[in-house]
Each structure stands twice: as C-alpha cells, then as structure tokens.
Amino acid sequence: MKEHIIAVIKQIEIDHDITILFACDAGSRSWGLASKDSDYDIRFIYIHNLNWYLSIDQKRDVIEIPNKDPISIPLHPLLDVSGWELTKTLRLFRKSNPPLLEWLRSNIVYYQSYSTIEKMRGLEKSIFSPKSCLYHYLNMAKRNFREYLQGDEVMVKKFFYVLRPILAAKWIEKYSSIPPIDFQILLDNLLPSGELKDTILILIKRKVAGEGLNLEPRIDKINEYLTKEIGNLEAYTQGLNIDISDPTYELDQLFRYTLNEVWHR
Known part of the structure; x- marks a missing residue:
C-alpha cells in the first residue's frame, strides 16, 4: 500500500x-x-x-x-x-x-x-498553546459524548472518539506539552491499572480485530469516567491563562x- x-x-x-x-x-x-x-x-x-x-x-x-x-x-x-x-x-x-x-x-x-x-x-x-488545545480536545469529547455514547448500545469504535480527546486533554493538563498521537501511550500514562483500564484494553482488541462497527451495550463505567473528567477539565481550563x-x-x-x-x- x-x-x-x-x-x-x-x-x-x-x-x-x-x-x-x-x-x-x-x-x-x-x-x-x-x-x-x-x-x-x-x-x-x-x-x-x-x-x-x-x-x-x-x-x-x-x-x-x-x-x-x-x-x-x-x-x-x-x-x-x-x-x-x-x-x-x-x-x-x-x-x-x-x-x-x-x-x-x-x-x-x-x-x-x-x-x-x-x-x-x-x-x-x-x-504550543495549552489552553487552545485543551479547548479543542474538550469540545470534541463533549460533542462526541453527546452524539455517540448516550444510547443503550454503542458502536465499538465510537468509544475511542471520546476517550482519545479526553486522554489528550488530560496529557496537556499533566505535562503541559503536545500529546502523543498513539492511543496506547496516552492510556498507559494517564490511566492506572484496574477495571476501567482493562475494559478499554478489551475494546482496543475488539477494534483491531475488526469489530469496530459492532454494537456494544453502553458501558456505564466508561460513561461515569468521561462525565467526571469532562467536569474536571472544564474547571481546569477556565483557570488556565498562558501567554x-x-x-x-x-x-x-x-x-x-x-x-x-x-x-x-
């Protein structure tokens, strides 16, 4: 190719x-x-x-x-x-x-x-402007969260349309630098081991295996995490002012x- x-x-x-x-x-x-x-x-x-x-x-x-x-x-x-x-x-x-x-x-x-x-x-x-990049990723995450993750069933690949911008925004919050493009690097740096991370790792395997278009029952643990982080990032971004x-x-x-x-x- x-x-x-x-x-x-x-x-x-x-x-x-x-x-x-x-x-x-x-x-x-x-x-x-x-x-x-x-x-x-x-x-x-x-x-x-x-x-x-x-x-x-x-x-x-x-x-x-x-x-x-x-x-x-x-x-x-x-x-x-x-x-x-x-x-x-x-x-x-x-x-x-x-x-x-x-x-x-x-x-x-x-x-x-x-x-x-x-x-x-x-x-x-x-x-590099941390504030403008944070706003970009946060707004993308909020829009995609409303559009893709509110139904009873969710397409597997759509989880990443919200998880990735949230993790990119969290990278900026933590490191004040341009986030890496590789999702696994973001995940390993920003999410501790546990049930939530294990659930996301299973979704990654399914996506790579070609199941991205498959429907999955809404995963409340992921939605709860995203709701919490959207709120945290909104509060953090409002107080950020870097010339x-x-x-x-x-x-x-x-x-x-x-x-x-x-x-x-």
Whole structure:
C-alpha cells in the first residue's frame, strides 16, 4: 500500500501543479487502533509555484481527493486523501491547531521533502498553546459524548472518539506539552491499572480485530469516567491563562525560505 500512496502523492503533484512537502497518516492507523479494513487517512502539506502567490485574488487552499478534486490514476477505495496549502498550514500552526500538531507527530510518515517540516517541529514548543488545545480536545469529547455514547448500545469504535480527546486533554493538563498521537501511550500514562483500564484494553482488541462497527451495550463505567473528567477539565481550563508570543515573523520567514528552497535551488 505504501508504494500506491507514494504514487498517489506524485500524481497529485503533477495533476495540481504543486510540490508536496509532507504526507502522513492521521487516523486510526496512527492511533494504533487500525483493523485490516480501516481507512488510510492521508494528510499532506503542499506549496504552489511562485506565480500562484503573486495574485490579487485569494485562491482555494485545500485539496480533497477524491471527494472534491480529481486525480488521474485509480485510487484505492480505502484511501482518504486531503492536504493544506503551506500558508494556510502556517496560519493554523500559529493558532496551535491540534490536528496539524498531530500530523507533525504522526508515527506513520509516508513522504517528506525539503526542510520545512523539521523547521516547523523546531518551533512547536514556542507556538504550543495549552489552553487552545485543551479547548479543542474538550469540545470534541463533549460533542462526541453527546452524539455517540448516550444510547443503550454503542458502536465499538465510537468509544475511542471520546476517550482519545479526553486522554489528550488530560496529557496537556499533566505535562503541559503536545500529546502523543498513539492511543496506547496516552492510556498507559494517564490511566492506572484496574477495571476501567482493562475494559478499554478489551475494546482496543475488539477494534483491531475488526469489530469496530459492532454494537456494544453502553458501558456505564466508561460513561461515569468521561462525565467526571469532562467536569474536571472544564474547571481546569477556565483557570488556565498562558501567554504565547506571536510567532508571525518566524513563520513569514519560514514561508519565504521554503519558497526559495523549493523553486530557486
């Protein structure tokens, strides 16, 4: 599959006249929760040629394949591929955007070229905003908790749609750093041994075995834990106030450097 993914990346470059700087997995595979039938959630960062930026009009800064944008080779049905243009990426990076930070931390990198991504990783600590990331994960957990875990029966994979953001938020609370993307690392660091952890470990085995779409009776022990942690995190976040210096100058310089590196070698 990796060879096919690389071929897709190269074809996107040709079809859309761009240069891709980075491509990774940002879904259940990178979380360590994939089954053999899980999608490949490919996310990439790209840059246009110089003339694209020398325009008075703002242009579309996202590529979504196959839903909204074409590709001229057959695409494996398990591939979901989308990417962000570099200036959009850097604006989101300035805001400490959690999905982007997860891309940069993915343990499944399919492709990387030029020095931009390593330079971004070098700036991670200075742009990381604990408060904005906590709000992101907490709001995701609350929304998914209301939507997925209130019925008498719950789809196995939906438990992780709430557990993972809660554990990511708890990681930030405990370590004040960007949480790892691997679910098992979060679980081992933040949940003590016991009945609750054992229950989650069984769900992991079922998810990886391909039972993610199976229905499971609602697990009250998990719901009680989530309700408690949502309340704790809401209280903690309200009192959190950390000033982050404006990184715009450094990000402007990085964008200009990348333009020069890619197009004026």
